[in-house]
Amino acid sequence: MEGCARAKYVRSSPRKLRRVVELVRGRNVNDALDLLYFMPKKAARMIEKTLQSAIANLMHKEGPRNVDADNLVITRVYIDGGPMAKRYQPGPMGRASRIRKRFSHITLYVGDEEKSSI
Numbered sequence: 001m002e003g004c005a006r007a008k009y010v011r012s013s014p015r016k017l018r019r020v021v022e023l024v025r026g027r028n029v030n031d032a033l034d035l036l037y038f039m040p041k042k043a044a045r046m047i048e049k050t051l052q053s054a055i056a057n058l059m060h061k062e063g064p065r066n067v068d069a070d071n072l073v074i075t076r077v078y079i080d081g082g083p084m085a086k087r088y089q090p091g092p093m094g095r096a097s098r099i100r101k102r103f104s105h106i107t108l109y110v111g112d113e114e115k116s117s118i
Helices: 014-024 029-038 042-062
Strands: 002-010 072-090 096-112
Touching: 002 042, 002 072, 014 029, 014 042, 014 072, 014 096, 029 042, 029 072, 042 072, 042 096
Parallel strands: none
Antiparallel strands: 002 096, 072 096
16 A cells, blocks of 8 residues: 655755655655654755655545554655746846746655565
8 A cells, every 4th residue: 555645836946855855765654754843954844744645645545544654654755846937137247147946846655664665
């Protein structure tokens, strides 16, 4: 059994999100939630919210009696780039510098510990 959650159009760059995801990939869900809660990064809040959503989706799909939250692990996490908002900032000598405001898509899968292949 596996639960999935997606957060689309997250207002953070994929590079910043991937730094946080590398720390929690393959971990137990309870350990990952503790780690994300105390991590001083904005990206950690977004990933924590997506992880809680994946757990809730799995509980709803399988039923709370069939799922043991202590045995759940993060099986797969994907951080994909979303669309870019392009803006311009005035530069020196009448020039304009391009600013790229990046968006991301987070896809997170949660599953059983014994069935996961990391």
